[in-house]
Amino acid sequence: MSVLINFSIFPLDKGESVSQYVARAVKIIKDSGLPYKLGSMGTSIEGEWDEVMEVVTHCFEELKKDCNRVYVGITGDYRKTGSDRIAAKVKAVERKL
Amino acid sequence: MSVLINFSIFPLDKGESVSQYVARAVKIIKDSGLPYKLGSMGTSIEGEWDEVMEVVTHCFEELKKDCNRVYVGITGDYRKTGSDRIAAKVKAVERKL
């Protein structure tokens, strides 16, 4: 009974290298204490809806400080049953390969 | 100084026809009073970050009531300058065609 999201955030006005901005967001995700997994196209975060959205909001506010344009992408997957889904979903697929 | 999002939400456990669930979300968006535009692949909503996220949260809570699995997609575009961006962004592109 949790939500799993893939979250990406980056500025459009800072040139083609944006990893320092991504890192500021990931630091906030890390400090939140929620289970997360950094990926090449976004970070997976797991928690209750309000918990993950609070983290996303903090990341947005951090980049908003010094960025004129910020792009945010969130895909969320809520399921009534299941837990530890960052790992469990991958395992469920791997078992069927 | 607002955020423009494209928002889509639908259940996975209700079969291939999901428009009645989408309509419950769109009703919440409509009742919020924020500027919005219904599209075939999502609804554009404009407002302050906290405003649009509150609407998104209400939509999620509505579908969570009777859906076992819910998918959410959000893309957000924050820009320090500009207003009435649902219409303005389309016009800016059309002028350049």
Added chain:
Amino acid sequence: MSVLINFSIFPLDKGESVSQYVARAVKIIKDSGLPYKLGSMGTSIEGEWDEVMEVVTHCFEELKKDCNRVYVGITGDYRKTGSDRIAAKVKAVERKL
């Protein structure tokens, strides 16, 4: 028996104003002859899978010419039944509001 996509494409290395790049993509979409609808967070395009992907590929190649970093977002919705879905999906929801 068609695919409906929402498609967005923009460079990261050209500063915060990207509408001239978006317009180059939309011009290609327009010239393709496929049904489309320009929105504030992407363009809806309808057609067979290979048709819409060919248009998306042309847009990408166009921006690749003079952009060092390009972001692409595609969400697709295939349904065996139905046609004229850019309009039909919106109407199906509006009827239920």
Added chain:
Amino acid sequence: MSVLINFSIFPLDKGESVSQYVARAVKIIKDSGLPYKLGSMGTSIEGEWDEVMEVVTHCFEELKKDCNRVYVGITGDYRKTGSDRIAAKVKAVERKL
């Protein structure tokens, strides 16, 4: 000079458990020989544009066989420079934490 995508695909008409369908797509990705990384909210795939899009097309055709409605999500990141970006992008962020 490659494209990195996050790719997710799933049916809407098969109930809330979709991992067997996801596995059919991931098997195609694996057999393609392209670098990939399975995640909880999508699979990262790296290659030339035409290569990754060919794999995505094969996955779509596979699910289309027996699904009435299929949802596809693709986010792509093209950069003129760089290689082995599935690992490199994560490392670039981790170094800055």
